[in-house]
Amino acid sequence: MTPLRALIPESNAVAGMQTADLAGCVLEVLMSAGPMERGVWNRRNFCMQTGREYAPPGQPDDDAVGIACSSAWSWLEANGFIARHPEQDNEWYLPTRQGEALRDHQALRQFMTSEQLPEAFLHPELLLHVRPLFFQSRFETAVFEAFKALEVSIRTAANLGHDLVGVPLASRAFHPEDGPLTDMNAERGERVALMSLMTGAIGSYKNPSSHRRVEIEAKEARDMIILASHLLKIVDARRPQ
Structure with a gap:
């Protein structure tokens, strides 16, 4: 032995x-x-x-x-x-x-690690590009890539140009009055809340990693990635048919 x-x-x-x-x-x-x-x-x-x-x-x-x-x-x-x-x-x-x-x-x-971030919880994009980083304990990079995927998905679904990035991009896509990804049948307060959720998530979890090194623990990274996955699924549901 x-x-x-x-x-x-x-x-x-x-x-x-x-x-x-x-x-x-x-x-x-x-x-x-x-x-x-x-x-x-x-x-x-x-x-x-x-x-x-x-x-x-x-x-x-x-x-x-x-x-x-x-x-x-x-x-x-x-x-x-x-x-x-x-x-x-x-x-x-x-x-x-x-x-x-x-x-x-x-x-x-x-x-x-696999048990902490179950496959069934994740959007296919994150399953392919983010979960392997989490397995490698590269938590900061995994979170950044998750929210970058969200930003790219928003831009594509809303058909917006590359002149908008980050929070301004999410604000335009989910603007409560005329956002291309806004559900105008929803009550206005809900429309504002969803825009705030999208902008807050990108501003809080993608932007800091873009500008400086951020120390993130495994459990915190898991929660952030699962949030990104949920938001990606919302974007998918709002894509034009």
Whole structure:
């Protein structure tokens, strides 16, 4: 079995990792065992042995590492990647089909990312050009590309020229009185609200990334991309037949 230290050399890095990230590395270590060992993982033995790996010679086991590994083990069990052995006591585990399918920390990370941004939520344009960037953890670029796709879609659907960009473009396309993408059968307040939604989204989420580096976390990027997808679908519905 590959030691965890081969993947994460420093004990403080193990103790400080997010549980889900460490869980991927623990899964990779467990899956590196040979076929005969793969169905007889022991939680207590693994956590104690890993604590010893990081302890200085002659010093007690690294308790922080052991606790972090125990938490990661619990995460793997709770999320269905490992399960208690049906014929052994509660300390013995084996991989589930889901655990067998993923095997290493990179595959687990991609799986988690996929779950955070489900395919069914996304407009086809974002599925093709934005979701891969999200998978690569390029969250700022993914958000920028999502709202650039929205801007391009608005321009095309409204048949407007390249002299209008960003907020002015969305304002013209969804102007409550004569916007080419405005539903004149809707109540005026709703027309104004939709224009404000389009301009606010582009102004808030596309424009800052155009002018400076913006730090965006995964969950925040996911919400922004899903909003862009929703707005793209509105634009599609307003395209002239």
